[in-house]
Amino acid sequence: MTSPPIQWYPGHIAKAERQLFNNLKRVDVALEVRDARIPLATHHPHLDRWLGDKAKVLVINRVDMIPPELRVQWEAWFRERGETPYFTDAQRGIGVKTLAQAAQAAGRAMNQRRVSRGMKPRAVRAVVLGFPNVGKSALINRLVNRRVVASARRAGVTRQLRWVRLGQDLDLLDAPGVLPAKLNNQAAALNLAFCDDIGEAAYDNQRVAAALLDQVQRLQRETPFIPPDVLQRRYGIADQTHTGEDYLAQWAEASYQDDRERAACQLLNDFRKGLLGAIPLELPD
Numbered sequence: 620m621t622s623p624p625i626q627w628y629p630g631h632i633a634k635a636e637r638q639l640f641n642n643l644k645r646v647d648v649a650l651e652v653r654d655a656r657i658p659l660a661t662h663h664p665h666l667d668r669w670l671g672d673k674a675k676v677l678v679i680n681r682v683d684m685i686p687p688e689l690r691v692q693w694e695a696w697f698r699e700r701g702e703t704p705y706f707t708d709a710q711r712g713i714g715v716k717t718l719a720q721a722a723q724a725a726g727r728a729m730n731q732r733r734v735s736r737g738m739k740p741r742a743v744r745a746v747v748l749g750f751p752n753v754g755k756s757a758l759i760n761r762l763v764n765r766r767v768v769a770s771a772r773r774a775g776v777t778r779q780l781r782w783v784r785l786g787q788d789l790d791l792l793d794a795p796g797v798l799p800a801k802l803n804n805q806a807a808a809l810n811l812a813f814c815d816d817i818g819e820a821a822y823d824n825q826r827v828a829a830a831l832l833d834q835v836q837r838l839q840r841e842t843p844f845i846p847p848d849v850l851q852r853r854y855g856i857a858d859q860t861h862t863g864e865d866y867l868a869q870w871a872e873a874s875y876q877d878d879r880e881r882a883a884c885q886l887l888n889d890f891r892k893g894l895l896g897a898i899p900l901e902l903p904d
């Protein structure tokens with residue numbers, strides 16, 4: 620039996636979980652950042668339990684990497700499920716102002732509780748959370764307007780954790796919380812690997828690249844969101860006629876003297892940088 624294409628390092632996961640809980644203790648609101656290409660795979664199934672009664676704001680980042688019509692569909696899909704998604708392009712700062720307002724509004728309940736207990740209202744404390752590479756740091760930079768100056772450290776806060784004041788009523792932790800990988804879903808894990816959102820995992824580039832090609836070709840056949848010639852335009856080989864593995868082999872032979880590892884890395888890199896265009900890998904059901 621062959622091993623699954625993705626494997627995690629348990630030590631890294633334990634460390635990520637410890638850091639995450641450490642961050643969560645200190646905040647009122649979590650901004651959960653997902654990747655618009657794979658908004659389901661970038662959700663951690665335990666997050667809502669970990670958050671308990673803390674407020675959550677759902678951020679779908681990299682909105683520039685999916686077609687606009689799909690954004691409309693995802694928006695409706697999340698709203699049907701009682702969630703309000705905030706779409707952002709953290710690289711260009713799009714949607715970030717609205718997001719900051721939503722974070723502040725989400726923390727209002729905390730202040731109402733304080734006031735009802737006779738305490739003074741205080742600034743809402745927020746943290747940005749998400750899987751590796753979904754754009755957490757870019758989003759923090761945009762939220763703080765690239766001001767890297769941090770406000771005073773609070774007592775009891777670990778040395779590395781600093782708060783940045785946004786406007787009058789919102790304090791943001793200047794370091795994001797990284798969600799640990801979930802272990803038991805290889806289909807979601809492949810999506811994370813395609814997008815490089817998986818962090819400390821070991822995987823086989825050639826199998827992952829071939830699986831990406833299979834998935835792109837399936838979505839080309841089944842949906843209007845991926846142009847039928849997206850691979851041909853870049854690699855010069857017709858799209859629909861091969862399995863992912865055959866496609867990779869043929870392209871490696873034509874362009875890389877049969878070096879499939881190089882071809883696989885190039886393909887993954889092209890996809891991750893958006894060089895194949897806006898290619899979503901998940902669609903709302």
Ligand SMILES: Nc1nc2c(ncn2[C@@H]2O[C@H](COP(=O)(O)OP(=O)(O)OP(=O)(O)O)[C@@H](O)[C@H]2O)c(=O)[nH]1
Binds near residue numbers: 683751757795797
């Ligand atoms: N096209 C596009 N690229 C983005 C967007 N947000 C972030 N990026 C890019 O994605 C890459 C990763 O972004 P980071 O902000 O470092 O992601 P992160 O979640 O902090 O990553 P880790 O530190 O690995 O957990 C960078 O090259 C960013 O410029 C976005 O909305 N659109």
